[in-house]
Amino acid sequence: xxxxxxxxxxxxxxxxxxxxxxxxxxxxxxxxxxxxxxxxxxxxxxxxxxxxxxxxxxxxxxxxxxxxxxxxxxxxxxxxxxxxxxxxxxxxxxxxxxxxxxxxxxxxxxxxxxxxxxxxxxxxxxxxxxxxxxxxxxxxxxxxxxxxxxxxxxxxxxxxxxxxxxxxxxxxxxxxxxxxxxxxxxxxxxxxxxxxxxxxxxxxxxxxxxxxxxxxxxxxxxxxxxxxxxxxxxxxxxxxxxxxxxxxxxxxxxxxxxxxxxxxxx
Amino acid sequence: xxxxxxxxxxxxxxxxxxxxxxxxxxxxxxxxxxxxxxxxxxxxxxxxxxxxxxxxxxxxxxxxxxxxxxxxxxxxxxxxxxxxxxxxxxxxxxxxxxxxxxxxxxxxxxxxxxxxxxxxxxxxxxxxxxxxxxxxxxxxxxxxxxxxxxxxxxxxxxxxxxxxxxxxxxxxxxxxxxxxxxxxxxxxxxxxxxxxxxxxxxxxxxxxxxxxxxxxxxxxxxxxxxxxxxxxxxxxxxx
Numbered sequence: 484x485x486x487x488x489x490x491x492x493x494x495x496x497x498x499x500x501x502x503x504x505x506x507x508x509x510x511x512x513x514x515x516x517x518x519x520x521x522x523x524x525x526x527x528x529x530x531x532x533x534x535x536x537x538x539x540x541x542x543x544x545x546x547x548x549x550x551x552x553x554x555x556x557x558x559x560x561x562x563x564x565x566x567x568x569x570x571x572x573x574x575x576x577x578x579x580x581x582x583x584x585x586x587x588x589x590x591x592x593x594x595x596x597x598x599x600x601x602x603x604x605x606x607x608x609x610x611x612x613x614x615x616x617x618x619x620x621x622x623x624x625x626x627x628x629x630x631x632x633x634x635x636x637x638x639x640x641x642x643x644x645x646x647x648x649x650x651x652x653x654x655x656x657x658x659x660x661x662x663x664x665x666x667x668x669x670x671x672x673x674x675x676x677x678x679x680x681x682x683x684x685x686x687x688x689x690x691x692x693x694x695x696x697x698x699x700x701x702x703x704x705x706x707x708x709x710x711x712x713x714x715x716x717x718x719x720x721x722x723x724x725x726x727x728x729x730x731x732x733x734x735x736x737x738x739x740x741x742x743x744x745x746x747x748x749x
Numbered sequence: 750x751x752x753x754x755x756x757x758x759x760x761x762x763x764x765x766x767x768x769x770x771x772x773x774x775x776x777x778x779x780x781x782x783x784x785x786x787x788x789x790x791x792x793x794x795x796x797x798x799x800x801x802x803x804x805x806x807x808x809x810x811x812x813x814x815x816x817x818x819x820x821x822x823x824x825x826x827x828x829x830x831x832x833x834x835x836x837x838x839x840x841x842x843x844x845x846x847x848x849x850x851x852x853x854x855x856x857x858x859x860x861x862x863x864x865x866x867x868x869x870x871x872x873x874x875x876x877x878x879x880x881x882x883x884x885x886x887x888x889x890x891x892x893x894x895x896x897x898x899x900x901x902x903x904x905x906x907x908x909x910x911x912x913x914x915x916x917x918x919x920x921x922x923x924x925x926x927x928x929x930x931x932x933x934x935x936x937x938x939x940x941x942x943x944x945x946x947x948x949x950x951x952x953x954x955x956x957x958x959x960x961x962x963x964x965x966x967x968x969x970x971x972x973x974x975x976x977x978x979x980x981x982x983x984x985x986x987x988x
Contacts, residue, residue, distance in 0.1 A: 529842070619825055622889075626840075
């Protein structure tokens, strides 16, 4: 009897893993399909400038306060923790460099990515998922308009264009915030801090940061739209699609980050 | 020619939801499809409109556009009434750029007048009642002057007066534009007022085909059960 119980639990556990893998592969397939559809849609590009601007405003302007807060506060926290120690050890001249490199290479983009996913990615997914379950996507299709081209094009273009801008502004904010924190907590002068920032940053870092942000923006907007399109079964389906969009976007930007680190900094 | 459906079959996973059905709807005629919930009525509309692929069988239409009025209107809630109605004219590949803004305004105003809702171009769907939403979706469906119109429960959830209004539009449109129409409905009043013929589905199969008068004559057990709305009868619901 005990063996049977164990077998049942083992079976259930393995079955769960199998289902998760199946779900992951099927989601990956869906995302690839929509990516190809999106690229096809670019050939017959017809999205209005106004719609792209609306989506840019959504990505850039409405997400900016939370992105600035997250990136800024992370830099401030790091600066508060390391500046004092570094000044004590005689490395005060390197605090700016450390914060700048950390923010531009890693923290600015990844934190902004997380903020954009939770604010914009989830809203994109739930918007499209709601359209799906309320038959609005069917209506678009019956009116002979391709829903993927109509919905994805402005959103993915806006995401790809706005993400680097958001990351640049957020990184600047983070560096300045780090400087203020270093000055307040360790009496490090602003001049010493910003001299160190200029010394530490390179064009290579900035270029990689921009490239990475573009990839993040593309991935977040595409995955969020794709997960929204895959929604089914009413309100519950909208919730599932939104969660899936957030989880897949998180995982994807971490993987992209890893690939960039391996390609440019290893 | 209208719509010709021959030996249509559609299954979802292992369940056959449409099982070898055939029917014709000529231009200028209205066919009502009736039956219990889950009998495959809406699936027929989705197959004809191309929203889902058939497994086998033939669907031939007289060409031109196919329009569909959805059960819950399916208006685009982020767009106002003007953009909803002119959506196809603005976004469809073959129609894009064909109309100036003035022409679009004129077309939208005409369609809104037809459904008795002039002057609401700037309102959003959330600002409209259910009946008004339905009429706007009606205007959106006919904006490209389709040759076939599919109505998925057009009077569901509406008060009797709004239902009569919608039924009048369906009949008026048929007379004015000679379109072939299919109406999926549960309402006997809609069947009586609008239909030239009726098809009853049960478990994806045709169990009755005839005129509304034939249906009301209750000659078979199926029609008797449907018209009298009784639980006892050959059609068993999974409740």
